[in-house]
Amino acid sequence: MIYVNTGSTDPYFNFAVEEYFMTEKKLDELVLLFWQTQPTVMLGRYQNAYQELNLEAVKRDNVRIVRR
Structure with a gap:
């Protein structure tokens, strides 16, 4: 097993590292990935941030928005 802590x-x-291990890197071993993020909202491909988020609160609270 490979242990990865992004630091x-x-x-x-962190999401880019996760995607890399899931889609680009073909390993014969399991990967255990440790990471922690700043306050973040992750949106799916078809989610609309303007409809689903309180953008004032997101900006006020310095929350990052990441699209999957």
């Missing part, structure tokens, strides 16, 4: 709280970086 980053940047949600964009």
Whole structure:
């Protein structure tokens, strides 16, 4: 098993690392990925941030928005 700790709280970086291991890197071993992010909302491909989020609160509270 491969243990990976990104050491980053940047949600964009951490989700990119996760996607890399899930789609790009073909390993014969399991990967255990540890990461922690700043306050973040993750939206799916077809979710509309303007309809689903209180954008004033997101901006006020410095919440990052990441699209999957």
